[in-house]
Amino acid sequence: MQVPNWLKRLALILLLISSYSYIAYKLYVFDNWHSVTINSNQLILNISILLLLLVLNLFFEAKKWQTLLKPITLVKHGDALKMVFAGFTSGIVTPFKAGEPFGKIAFLDKPYRKDAIIMSYFGSLLQNITILLCGIIGLLSHSKLLNLGIQNKWVYTLIPITLLVIYILTKALSKSSRFKDFLFQIKQSITKLSVSNTLKAFGYGCLRYFTFCFQLYMCLYLFGCTDINFSQIFIYYLLITLFPSHLLVDMGIRGSVAIFVFSNNIFNPDILMAVFLVWIINQALPTLIGTATLVRRYYINIHKRTQSM
Numbered sequence: 001m002q003v004p005n006w007l008k009r010l011a012l013i014l015l016l017i018s019s020y021s022y023i024a025y026k027l028y029v030f031d032n033w034h035s036v037t038i039n040s041n042q043l044i045l046n047i048s049i050l051l052l053l054l055v056l057n058l059f060f061e062a063k064k065w066q067t068l069l070k071p072i073t074l075v076k077h078g079d080a081l082k083m084v085f086a087g088f089t090s091g092i093v094t095p096f097k098a099g100e101p102f103g104k105i106a107f108l109d110k111p112y113r114k115d116a117i118i119m120s121y122f123g124s125l126l127q128n129i130t131i132l133l134c135g136i137i138g139l140l141s142h143s144k145l146l147n148l149g150i151q152n153k154w155v156y157t158l159i160p161i162t163l164l165v166i167y168i169l170t171k172a173l174s175k176s177s178r179f180k181d182f183l184f185q186i187k188q189s190i191t192k193l194s195v196s197n198t199l200k201a202f203g204y205g206c207l208r209y210f211t212f213c214f215q216l217y218m219c220l221y222l223f224g225c226t227d228i229n230f231s232q233i234f235i236y237y238l239l240i241t242l243f244p245s246h247l248l249v250d251m252g253i254r255g256s257v258a259i260f261v262f263s264n265n266i267f268n269p270d271i272l273m274a275v276f277l278v279w280i281i282n283q284a285l286p287t288l289i290g291t292a293t294l295v296r297r298y299y300i301n302i303h304k305r306t307q308s309m
Helices: 004-028 038-068 077-091 100-107 110-141 152-173 177-190 196-221 228-240 251-264 268-307
Strands: none
Touching: 038 077, 038 100, 038 110, 038 196, 038 268, 077 100, 077 268, 100 110, 110 196, 110 228, 110 268, 177 196, 196 228, 196 268, 228 251
């Protein structure tokens, strides 16, 4: 059964209102603004570290994409990087970044595009496995989950329930002929990928994940949030992955989850500044570069067509 478009829009609006309202409320009730200062040297240091780690982040993502494309076609690292930038542009406006593959395939010849789309989704699956595993580790390593008095025994109960729900949904979807066809296409494409390349792609995904975890940790630390630990960062990335990201609500979700996860006993606006800065560097900047890359590609294609006429 297909979900009506009006229901999707309503869910998006409710998510937008609730996430930004939560941030607005926290800012409104905060009464210690005199303690919040922005040091220009500190900000420059933050941005410099984030940009250096972004380069490393993009390197790992391009290597992962290059590895996933090996059974389809060989691409240079520079071309893989262009595809990654284009993927940022097409993915940021769609829920769960479902449109990311369609930006990437713009740089591939048509015969390779179908398999490349499936490989892109497979790469996202590998990345989400890393996020899920580390998120579970973060949940289990926390003595009291988010300072709400939820003991670890509840986490042990929540994990099997979540896995059971995933199993039931998978079984239900497996009865759909359309879903079976989709799975068959995925299997046909993935079987072309060797075990060594799959492990290599998974490894690049892990390196990328730990890079942006360290990136967020450094940004929070340099903004004065020194009581944050990596288990909280693992939980943060798990939670924002579970929400349907969209350009309009992305910062609202990230900000709300960050306040929820990182506010140890007391709310600190520096948390929002750190998360916003990380979003600008990691999402907005690559999206702008991806937009320029796609526009350039579009005009190059037009120029080739006019010359061939």
